Amino acid sequence: MSENIQHVTVVGAGAMGSQIAMVCALAGYETDVVDIAQDAVDRASEQLHARMDRDVSKGRRTPEDVDAAFERLTFSTDRDACAAHADLVIEAAVEDLTIKRQVFAELDRVCPPHTILATNSSNIVSSRVADATNRPEKVCNVHFFNPALVMECVEVVPHAGTSRETVATAVAFARSLGKQPVELKKEVPGFVANRLLGALRAEALKLYEDGVADFEDIDTAARTALRHPMGPFELMDMVGIDVVYLIRLAEYEQTGDPASLPAESIKEKYEAGEHGRKSGKGWYDYR
Ligand SMILES: NC(=O)c1ccc[n+]([C@@H]2O[C@H](COP(=O)([O-])OP(=O)(O)OC[C@H]3O[C@@H](n4cnc5c(N)ncnc54)[C@H](O)[C@@H]3O)[C@@H](O)[C@H]2O)c1
Structure with a gap:
């Protein structure tokens, strides 16, 4: 103690x-x-x-x-x-x-x-x-x-x-x-772990939106090359795409930087009610 x-x-x-x-x-x-x-x-x-x-x-x-x-x-x-x-x-x-x-x-x-x-x-x-x-x-x-x-x-x-x-x-x-x-030696939004996660997630979404690879293949790379227990898209489905969306909006409110805004594909899923496991569908289909 x-x-x-x-x-x-x-x-x-x-x-x-x-x-x-x-x-x-x-x-x-x-x-x-x-x-x-x-x-x-x-x-x-x-x-x-x-x-x-x-x-x-x-x-x-x-x-x-x-x-x-x-x-x-x-x-x-x-x-x-x-x-x-x-x-x-x-x-x-x-x-x-x-x-x-x-x-x-x-x-x-x-x-x-x-x-x-x-x-x-x-x-x-x-x-x-x-x-x-x-x-x-x-x-x-x-x-x-x-x-x-x-x-x-x-x-x-x-x-x-x-x-x-x-x-x-x-x-x-x-x-x-x-x-x-x-x-940490000083304050920074997201601290360390969530910033690392955010950087990985942002890159995964960019690769997907640029048409470089399917989201399933990006998840496979994270699991089998980096030994992450699950890929960034599987993780978004588990955390909730609504949560991911709202965290980005809250960050945008703090920074005012358009780079903080949710990715286009996240916005679309949020608005379509595809919030991940809890709604039966997100990146993957759980129904
Ligand atoms: N959920 C996560 O994954 C997670 C992870 C790390 C940190 N946090 C942080 O932990 C905090 C709580 O998150 P949570 O997920 O446990 O939320 P939660 O909604 O499960 O619990 C919040 C609780 O606070 C109570 N509450 C509201 N106003 C209060 C007051 N004035 N005094 C005392 N209790 C009050 C509510 O009745 C509720 O029981 C947040 O600041 C969040 O950012 C959450």
């Missing part, structure tokens, strides 16, 4: 927050996961118990470790009571700047002065929430990947005013979770 941190509060009990909280509790931290919605908290508890039961039945974890982790994990809708004794808060609430700024301002009021306030946001860099607090030096992105119980990478991203001490504590904390921290 990290020496400066004993108590973690995770704000938002959705897909990311619930699993991040479980990771923290499994690593030995006293952890609260809080949400504004009681049904989100109930769903998180139900899903985590089911997930841990499955891990135990498959021999991936011992029942003792899981029981001890659940003893350390509290599900709550009383954010302020939890945050009042947190050494670290990881905000994983809905991706909305206005809501995040409000959450950071309120956390700043209730948390002790030493508490680090981190955001798990994939797209909102921490400088955009840090100035809603009186402790910008203790604010940074701590970015987990989905599913957080499985994926090892955690990106730690400081803004220009984040202190070295905050970065060092966040990196040590990520390592104490059994994760692989990746420290």
Whole structure:
């Protein structure tokens, strides 16, 4: 465990927050996961118990470790009571700047002065929430990947005013979770991993749109020459073509650069409702 941190509060009990909280509790931290919605908290508890039961039945974890982790994990809708004794808060609430700024301002009021306030946001860099607090030096992105119980990478991203001490504590904390921290030296939209993925995806779409190769063959090259577990088009179908489209639009809003706009083929699929596996058809047909 990290020496400066004993108590973690995770704000938002959705897909990311619930699993991040479980990771923290499994690593030995006293952890609260809080949400504004009681049904989100109930769903998180139900899903985590089911997930841990499955891990135990498959021999991936011992029942003792899981029981001890659940003893350390509290599900709550009383954010302020939890945050009042947190050494670290990881905000994983809905991706909305206005809501995040409000959450950071309120956390700043209730948390002790030493508490680090981190955001798990994939797209909102921490400088955009840090100035809603009186402790910008203790604010940074701590970015987990989905599913957080499985994926090892955690990106730690400081803004220009984040202190070295905050970065060092966040990196040590990520390592104490059994994760692989990746420290960025400065803010950049998309951080490292999603930028690498975005570059690969953009090139794959260009090759396809230029008529160089069919998308199936581009996927085959990624799998068999680069040993990627799946090709960029298969991955877009899994993530959701609507998600890919909206991420590009959000990036365009931040950069104003037409190069950020979604590729033409993505726009067409988005508008045709071909959103990937979830809609039965995307690049591939799942019906
Ligand atoms: N889903 C991913 O693949 C992924 C990966 C990495 C990072 N992220 C980031 O994690 C964050 C959460 O994403 P998610 O996919 O878990 O979303 P989600 O929609 O599954 O969960 C968001 C939760 O936040 C709750 N919430 C809304 N307003 C709140 C408030 N004021 N206080 C407390 N809780 C509030 C909602 O009730 C909901 O339960 C986002 O910032 C996103 O960018 C997502």
